Amino acid sequence: MREQFRTCPRTGLIFHRPAENLIKANAVAAVVFLLVGGFLGLLVVLTRWQAVHLLGPDTFYQALTGHGVITLLVWIIFFEIALLYFCASTLLRSRLATPRLGWLAFGLMMIGAAMTAIAILQGGSSVMMTSYVPMPAAPQFYLGLIIFAVGALIGCFIFLGTLVIARAERTYEGSIPLVTFGALTACIIAIFTIASGAVILVPTFLWSVGYISQIDPLMYRVIWWAMGHSSQQINVAAHISVWYAIAAIVFGARPMSERVSRMAFLLYIFFLQLASAHHILVDPGVGTEWKLFNTSYAMYLAVLASMIHGLTVPGAIEVSQREKGLNNGLFEWLRKAPWGNPVFSGMFISLVGFGFLGGITGVIMGTEQLNLIIHNTMYVPGHFHPTVAVGTTLAFMAISYYLVPALFQRELVLPTLAKWQPYLFGIGTSLMGLFQMGAGTLGVSRRHWDMAFAGSPFSFEYGGTAHMMMGLAGFFGVISSIGAAAFIIIMVGTILFGKRVSEKSEYTTKRPARLPRAEPAPDHSNIGVAGFVAPGTFILALVFLATFVVYFFLNFGYLSSVWPMS
Amino acid sequence: MSAILPPSERIWWKQPIDRAEGTWVAIALVWCLIMFFMMPYWHVYGKQNYKGEAYRTTPAAFSVKVEEMVQNHTVRHVTDRNIPVVRPPAGSDVYLLARLWDWYPALELRKGETYRLHMSSMDWQHGFSLQPLNINMQILPGYETVITITPDSSGEFTIVCNEYCGILHHQMLGKIYVVD
Numbered sequence: 164m165r166e167q168f169r170t171c172p173r174t175g176l177i178f179h180r181p182a183e184n185l186i187k188a189n190a191v192a193a194v195v196f197l198l199v200g201g202f203l204g205l206l207v208v209l210t211r212w213q214a215v216h217l218l219g220p221d222t223f224y225q226a227l228t229g230h231g232v233i234t235l236l237v238w239i240i241f242f243e244i245a246l247l248y249f250c251a252s253t254l255l256r257s258r259l260a261t262p263r264l265g266w267l268a269f270g271l272m273m274i275g276a277a278m279t280a281i282a283i284l285q286g287g288s289s290v291m292m293t294s295y296v297p298m299p300a301a302p303q304f305y306l307g308l309i310i311f312a313v314g315a316l317i318g319c320f321i322f323l324g325t326l327v328i329a330r331a332e333r334t335y336e337g338s339i340p341l342v343t344f345g346a347l348t349a350c351i352i353a354i355f356t357i358a359s360g361a362v363i364l365v366p367t368f369l370w371s372v373g374y375i376s377q378i379d380p381l382m383y384r385v386i387w388w389a390m391g392h393s394s395q396q397i398n399v400a401a402h403i404s405v406w407y408a409i410a411a412i413v414f415g416a417r418p419m420s421e422r423v424s425r426m427a428f429l430l431y432i433f434f435l436q437l438a439s440a441h442h443i444l445v446d447p448g449v450g451t452e453w454k455l456f457n458t459s460y461a462m463y464l465a466v467l468a469s470m471i472h473g474l475t476v477p478g479a480i481e482v483s484q485r486e487k488g489l490n491n492g493l494f495e496w497l498r499k500a501p502w503g504n505p506v507f508s509g510m511f512i513s514l515v516g517f518g519f520l521g522g523i524t525g526v527i528m529g530t531e532q533l534n535l536i537i538h539n540t541m542y543v544p545g546h547f548h549p550t551v552a553v554g555t556t557l558a559f560m561a562i563s564y565y566l567v568p569a570l571f572q573r574e575l576v577l578p579t580l581a582k583w584q585p586y587l588f589g590i591g592t593s594l595m596g597l598f599q600m601g602a603g604t605l606g607v608s609r610r611h612w613d614m615a616f617a618g619s620p621f622s623f624e625y626g627g628t629a630h631m632m633m634g635l636a637g638f639f640g641v642i643s644s645i646g647a648a649a650f651i652i653i654m655v656g657t658i659l660f661g662k663r664v665s666e667k668s669e670y671t672t673k674r675p676a677r678l679p680r681a682e683p684a685p686d687h688s689n690i691g692v693a694g695f696v697a698p699g700t701f702i703l704a705l706v707f708l709a710t711f712v713v714y715f716f717l718n719f720g721y722l723s724s725v726w727p728m729s
Numbered sequence: 730m731s732a733i734l735p736p737s738e739r740i741w742w743k744q745p746i747d748r749a750e751g752t753w754v755a756i757a758l759v760w761c762l763i764m765f766f767m768m769p770y771w772h773v774y775g776k777q778n779y780k781g782e783a784y785r786t787t788p789a790a791f792s793v794k795v796e797e798m799v800q801n802h803t804v805r806h807v808t809d810r811n812i813p814v815v816r817p818p819a820g821s822d823v824y825l826l827a828r829l830w831d832w833y834p835a836l837e838l839r840k841g842e843t844y845r846l847h848m849s850s851m852d853w854q855h856g857f858s859l860q861p862l863n864i865n866m867q868i869l870p871g872y873e874t875v876i877t878i879t880p881d882s883s884g885e886f887t888i889v890c891n892e893y894c895g896i897l898h899h900q901m902l903g904k905i906y907v908v909d
């Protein structure tokens with residue numbers, strides 16, 4: 164038998180060599196694509212900043228299509244595949260199932276991503292990532308996405324196969340850890356997502372080469388969003404798993420209760436992937452009952468799950484800090500948290516930004532009637548940058564600070580820049596999102612080259628405030644881009660030039676010891692306030708709820724001020 | 730480190746729930762239900778709803794109806810492109826067509842009157858975004874969206890296209906004039 168496993172001297176993680184190589188390859192591909200996608204984001208935001216108005220209309224729509232596809236699909240999914248392998252093989256100390264197929268998956272994803280990217284670059288496919296029919300893109304635009312998805316699907320099955328192996332070979336005691344459970348949630352949703360994607364993209368590809376004469380635009384939207392939105396739920400499940408992992412890694416935190424956290428993931432599996440209707444609330448020909456049930460993920464049960472994770476992740480950190488003696492008052496545990504450690508600061512900004520900005524606004528937009536005053540405005544990018552860029556992307560950045568040195572056995576370069584990077588990217592992107600929302604509330608459209616409407620027979624002027632909002636979004640977009648660039652510089656620098664870690668870490672043929680259960684929780688009667696073990700988190704959660712309630716009804720106030728309609 | 734380790738209790742689903750967690754789950758559940766019931770509530774008591782009324786149509790059939798309305802009710806023309814302004818009778822069916830890259834025709838409505846506004850696209854998808862009110866609807870080819878509106882403010886309103894529809898998407902404006 165060949166030498167297979169090594170133990171990382173710093174982190175104690177046990178890497179199976181083929182899994183390690185695949186994790187490295189997927190993570191590096193992800194970072195390279197983030198570079199491209201982030202750069203396009205900078206061009207886009209500098210064009211929407213009306214005073215700068217950088218690109219012409221053709222290059223703007225081309226860059227926007229590229230930005231959406233490359234960040235949202237390519238960067239995130241490559242990273243997620245790396246995470247899936249990590250959560251199954253590394254966390255469970257198991258060998259990875261079928262590494263050869265892992266390389267096939269990687270190859271297909273690279274080919275697919277490149278094919279779509281080239282189609283966009285050639286100019287005939289500036290159709291936005293949603294590629295709404297009947298606006299046509301080049302056939303290879305769709306084909307690339309399909310090939311990419313096939314690769315990702317293989318990755319999902321390798322993850323499942325690895326879970327089966329780990330169980331059969333008894334590499335761990337008891338049940339799989341919570342983080343792996345979360346990854347399993349992401350994987351199940353991913354399989355559903357890719358199936359929906361196939362149902363819509365395969366016919367669209369055939370249509371683009373002329374085998375199908377017509378695709379119904381409404382049907383396209385319903386099915387496309389069954390893919391498009393569920394893929395966001397993969398992201399949510401994945402980045403929440405990362406939050407739990409970071410809480411465990413940095414603080415040694417244990418979930419407040421396994422039962423609640425796992426139930427919340429189960430709610431995701433049952434209800435989250437349901438949702439696609441919130442993208443078609445103001446579309447013709449969709450029934451009201453279906454809209455209500457679907458847009459609310461069955462009465463908001465999946466939102467409930469997110470609100471649960473939003474409490475239990477910081478709650479777990481609080482309990483662990485209090486156990487260590489930071490038990491004074493409500494917030495000593497938070498004040499004395501390691502704010503200079505990018506693994507923690509990135510995760511915490513991700514959590515707050517995702518909850519307060521991304522989460523609340525997502526539910527607002529998905530409320531059937533409120534969508535009338537939001538659909539397709541800048542409010543939409545204002546919502547999803549806090550979710551996918553602050554929530555998912557920043558969480559992935561945070562865990563990279565932990566994983567990349569362990570994988571490549573090198574010291575992190577530029578530690579001071581690393582300390583600031585999560586703040587630059589997290590706060591820059593959050594504020595960009597906030598001002599985009601402001602502009603959207605004032606009616607500015609998304610995906611729109613010119614808010615001054617040059618060349619139109621009619622004229623219309625947005626107020627000065629709307630222009631100011633877009634300018635501020637532009638400014639903070641630049642900050643956010645600097646933050647993204649800093650991340651890429653640190654990661655590439657570490658991989659290429661980082662100092663080799665001094666401790667030796669050899670591959671051995673010995674199977675790793677079985678992964679033990681966690682220690683049982685100690686008695687908590689001596690920590691916390693008034694019978695609450697995590698009172699600070701509870702107060703923060705109540706602040707969150709109050710913000711949510713006020714903002715929800717405020718929006719109904721706006722709605723009631725527009726023309727009556729039915 | 731237990732989130733990355735197997736749970737300590739063999740039967741994790743019987744673990745007792747902490748007080749903070751239990752209370753929060755209960756509060757959050759109540760709020761979720763309130764948000765959910767706000768939607769049917771607004772359908773009954775709110776004034777701004779789109780009930781999803783829509784019909785299948787074709788570009789040809791729809792443009793016939795638009796032309797008929799333009800022939801019968803045009804009151805003037807505006808802009809250097811001579812875009813007709815149509816003043817349909819109060820309470821009537823009004824047709825608005827979206828195409829690359831304009832909204833046709835311009836409309837003149839009376840404040841406080843109710844109209845049934847029919848919209849459809851001749852080609853690709855478009856977005857009806859009425860500014861500065863900020864009312865937004867998706868317009869699809871092959872589907873005729875019908876929405877009953879009662880303008881309760883007067884003045885000049887602009888229809889911005891807010892679904893990306895190609896290179897001159899930014900020039901796609903239309904007008905609704907509301908007179909007292």
Ligand code: HEM
Pocket residue numbers: 200201202204205207208209211227228230231232234235239291292293544548551552556608609610611640641643644647
């Ligand atoms: C690097 C900093 C970033 C900047 C400055 C930026 C800026 C922007 C801007 C200005 C828009 C266009 C709004 C419009 O006109 O409709 C946009 C769209 C978008 N962004 Fe970003 N963004 C950044 C990072 C990200 C990241 C990390 C992600 C995802 C992981 C992301 C996902 C998207 C998506 C999906 C769209 C929508 C594209 C479409 O409408 O088809 N962005 N971004």
Ligand SMILES: [Cu+2]
Pocket residue numbers: 827828854855856890891892893894898901
């Ligand atoms: Cu349009």
Ligand SMILES: [Cu+2]
Pocket residue numbers: 855856890891892893894895898899901
């Ligand atoms: Cu348009």
